[in-house]
Structure formats: C-alpha cells, structure tokens
Amino acid sequence: MTIIMFSGEMDKAIAAFTLATTAAASGMDVTIFFTFWGLNIIKKNMFSVGGSMLLMQRMFNVFSTAALPVSRLNMFGLGPWMMKKLMKKSGMASLGDLMKLARQLNVKYIACTTSCGVLGLDKAALSDDVDEFTGAASYLAEARQSKVNLFI
Amino acid sequence: MTIIMFSGEMDKAIAAFTLATTAAASGMDVTIFFTFWGLNIIKKNMFSVGGSMLLMQRMFNVFSTAALPVSRLNMFGLGPWMMKKLMKKSGMASLGDLMKLARQLNVKYIACTTSCGVLGLDKAALSDDVDEFTGAASYLAEARQSKVNLFI
Amino acid sequence: MTIIMFSGEMDKAIAAFTLATTAAASGMDVTIFFTFWGLNIIKKNMFSVGGSMLLMQRMFNVFSTAALPVSRLNMFGLGPWMMKKLMKKSGMASLGDLMKLARQLNVKYIACTTSCGVLGLDKAALSDDVDEFTGAASYLAEARQSKVNLFI
Numbered sequence: 001m002t003i004i005m006f007s008g009e010m011d012k013a014i015a016a017f018t019l020a021t022t023a024a025a026s027g028m029d030v031t032i033f034f035t036f037w038g039l040n041i042i043k044k045n046m047f048s049v050g051g052s053m054l055l056m057q058r059m060f061n062v063f064s065t066a067a068l069p070v071s072r073l074n075m076f077g078l079g080p081w082m083m084k085k086l087m088k089k090s091g092m093a094s095l096g097d098l099m100k101l102a103r104q105l106n107v108k109y110i111a112c113t114t115s116c117g118v119l120g121l122d123k124a125a126l127s128d129d130v131d132e133f134t135g136a137a138s139y140l141a142e143a144r145q146s147k148v149n150l151f152i
Numbered sequence: 153m154t155i156i157m158f159s160g161e162m163d164k165a166i167a168a169f170t171l172a173t174t175a176a177a178s179g180m181d182v183t184i185f186f187t188f189w190g191l192n193i194i195k196k197n198m199f200s201v202g203g204s205m206l207l208m209q210r211m212f213n214v215f216s217t218a219a220l221p222v223s224r225l226n227m228f229g230l231g232p233w234m235m236k237k238l239m240k241k242s243g244m245a246s247l248g249d250l251m252k253l254a255r256q257l258n259v260k261y262i263a264c265t266t267s268c269g270v271l272g273l274d275k276a277a278l279s280d281d282v283d284e285f286t287g288a289a290s291y292l293a294e295a296r297q298s299k300v301n302l303f304i
Numbered sequence: 305m306t307i308i309m310f311s312g313e314m315d316k317a318i319a320a321f322t323l324a325t326t327a328a329a330s331g332m333d334v335t336i337f338f339t340f341w342g343l344n345i346i347k348k349n350m351f352s353v354g355g356s357m358l359l360m361q362r363m364f365n366v367f368s369t370a371a372l373p374v375s376r377l378n379m380f381g382l383g384p385w386m387m388k389k390l391m392k393k394s395g396m397a398s399l400g401d402l403m404k405l406a407r408q409l410n411v412k413y414i415a416c417t418t419s420c421g422v423l424g425l426d427k428a429a430l431s432d433d434v435d436e437f438t439g440a441a442s443y444l445a446e447a448r449q450s451k452v453n454l455f456i
C-alpha cells in the first residue's frame with residue numbers, strides 16, 4: 001500500500017496512520033509519501049526550522065506535529081483538543097502512538113524533496129524517522145506495484 | 153471498487169455516490185467505508201444521537217444527512233442550498249436519490265467502529281442501510297482485491 | 305494512471321500535475337478527469353463563461369486558472385501569491401508550466417459533463433486542451449485498467 005500524505009490535518013493523519021498500521025500489521029508493505037502540508041506531520045517542531053528560512057516560508061510553517069489543526073470545526077484549536085480528549089476517552093491510540101507503531105511495523109517514510117525546497121525545510125527540520133528524501137518518480141515506482149494507493 | 157468516505161461535505165458525497173452508482177450499474181461490486189466526518193452522511197439526524205453523548209461529541213455532530221456543508225463557498229449554508237437548486241435545474245439526481253439508487257444496486261455500506269466510538273455514535277444513530285460495523289482491517293481486505301480504491 | 309481532479313485549489317493542482325507529468329514522462333498513460341471545483345483549473349477565465357449563466361452559477365465560478373486559492377492559509381489571496389513566489393525561488397515549475405508539459409506528454413483531459421451542467425459551463429468556457437466531455441462511466445472504464453487511481 002502507498003499513501004500520499006498531502007494534507008496536514010490531525011484527523012486525516014489519524015486516518016492515514018490507522019490504515020498504514022493496520023495494513024503493516026497484516027503483513028503488507030506500506031510506504032507513506034509526505035508532501036506539501038503533510039510534511040507538518042513529520043516536522044520536529046515549528047522552531048526547529050533553519051534560521052535561514054524566509055518570512056514567507058515561516059508563515060507556511062506554523063503547523064507541526066505537536067499542533068496540527070483538524071479539517072472541520074477547528075475552532076482555533078479547540079477542535080484538535082476536543083478530538084484528542086475523545087480519542088483518549090474511547091480508548092483509541094493517539095496520533096503519536098500510531099506513528100510510533102508505524103515505525104515498529106516498518107512503515108516506510110518518504111519526504112518529497114520538491115515540497116521541502118518550496119517550504120524551506122531541510123533534513124534537520126524533519127523527523128529522524130524519514131527513510132528517503134526523494135521525488136514523485138520514486139513514489140510512482142512503488143505505487144505501480146501496490147494493490148492499494150490512496151491520496152489523503 | 154472501494155471508497156473511503158472520510159469527508160462529510162455534500163459535494164464530495166455527491167461525487168462518491170455518482171461514482172459508486174455508476175460502477176454498481178455496470179456490474180462492479182462497490183463498498184463504501186464511512187469514517188470520521190463521512191459518518192454524517194449516514195447519520196439519521198443530529199437529534200437522533202443518544203442522550204448519553206458528551207457535550208464535546210455533540211459539537212462534532214452538528215452536521216447530518218439533511219444538512220451537509222459544501223467544501224468550498226459554503227457561505228453559512230447558502231452554498232449547499234444553491235448547489236441543490238442548480239442540481240435540480242440541470243436535471244441531476246439529488247444526493248438522496250443517489251443514495252437510494254446505491255442501495256438498490258447493492259452498494260455495501262461499512263461504518264467504522266473506531267470513529268463511531270470517538271464521536272459517540274451507536275447503531276441507532278446511523279441509517280438502517282449500514283451492512284457492517286467494523287474497522288480498517290475489513291476495509292483493507294476488500295481494497296486489496298479491488299481494481300479502484302479511492303479516499304474521498 | 306487516472307486522477308480525479310475534484311479540488312480546485314492551486315496546491316492540490318500542483319500535486320496532481322507533478323504526479324501526472326512524472327508518470328507520463330516515464331511512459332505511463334495518464335488521464336485526468338476534471339469534476340466540480342477541479343473544472344476551475346481548466347476554465348479559461350471567470351469572464352469567459354456564457355452570458356446566460358445564472359447568478360447562482362456565477363457565484364460558484366469565482367475561481368479560474370489565473371486565480372486559484374490554496375487549501376490552507378489562503379489568507380484572502382496572500383497564500384497563493386506567496387506559494388508562487390516560493391516555487392519560483394526554489395526553481396520549481398509553475399502550475400502553468402506543469403500544465404503545458406502535461407499536454408506535450410499527451411496527458412488526457414476529460415471534463416465531467418454532469419458538473420459542467422450544474423455549474424453552467426459550456427465547452428467554450430473551458431480550455432481547448434480538453435479531449436473529451438463525458439461522465440463517470442468513461443472514467444471508470446479507464447480506472448479499471450489503471451495501476452494507480454487517485455482522487456485529489
């Protein structure tokens with residue numbers, strides 16, 4: 001399975017990592033290709049980004065793993081806080097837990113170099129879990145051989 | 153064909169059900185896996201949800217089949233109203249019609265139990281058309297055997 | 305590869321055309337099926353639409369190729385302007401360049417007739433690059449034979 005993680009919202013990330021970990025647990029090879037806003041999910045934090053970043057790049061980088069918005073009813077941060085509460089209450093794994101599990105199950109992370117260039121992100125700004133920094137051609141090589149390909 | 157119905161917007165639901173009914177009419181097996189905001193599409197109404205629902209869960213449940221937003225130019229409800237008008241004018245089937253047709257063509261509905269737990273939705277809150285309440289593993293079992301898999 | 309281009313945002317269009325041109329350059333057959341807001345990407349301009357358009361249809365047609373929003377941090381047009389700047393600075397091809405390249409590489413454009421009807425768009429309103437005006441059945445016929453199918 002391959003997932004293009006384009007969106008940077010907490011709810012979509014939870015959906016992607018639930019699918020990725022479930023697939024990997026059942027023996028499938030899973031690759032997640034992080035691009036555009038999806039890079040926020042694997043960004044260390046909004047202050048880890050290099051000092052040479054342009055003001056415009058900084059503005060596009062206000063979100064990071066610790067503070068992802070939700071795609072509906074975000075309500076200036078109340079939405080994500082409520083969603084985390086409800087997930088905990090119903091015994092569901094948090095996004096952080098799902099991401100740890102994904103790595104234990106050998107889910108492969110690719111970070112899109114083109115997007116990194118536009119957003120001013122270098123390797124140091126992203127999680128050490130990233131396996132490859134590469135482009136769309138690598139994604140397509142894997143997708144062509146996969147049974148399930150999703151754009152999230 | 154499988155469709156993960158993650159979004160709860162009217163325009164995306166129309167796209168999903170147009171694809172689902174067209175595929176089913178041509179003889180394909182079609183499964184729709186409703187999760188997160190997509191559950192709003194098969195929720196009876198916003199008042200059908202159980203009295204034991206938490207306030208936070210209620211806030212996430214303001215949308216239902218009868219009142220879905222659109223993903224662009226929602227304009228506090230004017231967008232969906234205009235879209236319904238225009239669809240009728242151009243002779244296009246409404247979302248309600250497409251959903252009825254989907255069931256006549258045996259499109260299978262799966263409701264994601266994990267999302268139901270987080271959002272506080274029980275079986276009674278959702279449409280009687282739901283065939284299965286289950287998780288990501290069931291979806292993946294079907295997706296692996298499908299020719300077309302979409303995340304909407 | 306097939307792509308359903310449902311969204312009309314600049315960032316998602318860039319992702320779609322980057323994938324489409326990369327796939328086509330490596331020898332794959334690529335079809336893009338433009339529907340709903342995705343039609344904005346191939347609309348000549350917001351003034352090219354026929355004079356017989358209803359006011360409601362005009363309201364849904366405020367976006368066109370020259371002025372697409374971005375899906376996050378749009379900031380009333382500042383977001384798209386910043387993104388174009390940053391793409392140019394990092395040496396990335398613009399959306400216009402990617403679209404020209406797509407046509408040189410024979411990426412096929414299908415415009416969804418149902419959506420055109422709802423939005424009041426006729427052939428004259430859309431780019432001359434459109435190869436076919438047709439519906440979901442044509443899309444599915446291609447998707448069933450494709451290795452990679454994405455909904456963007």
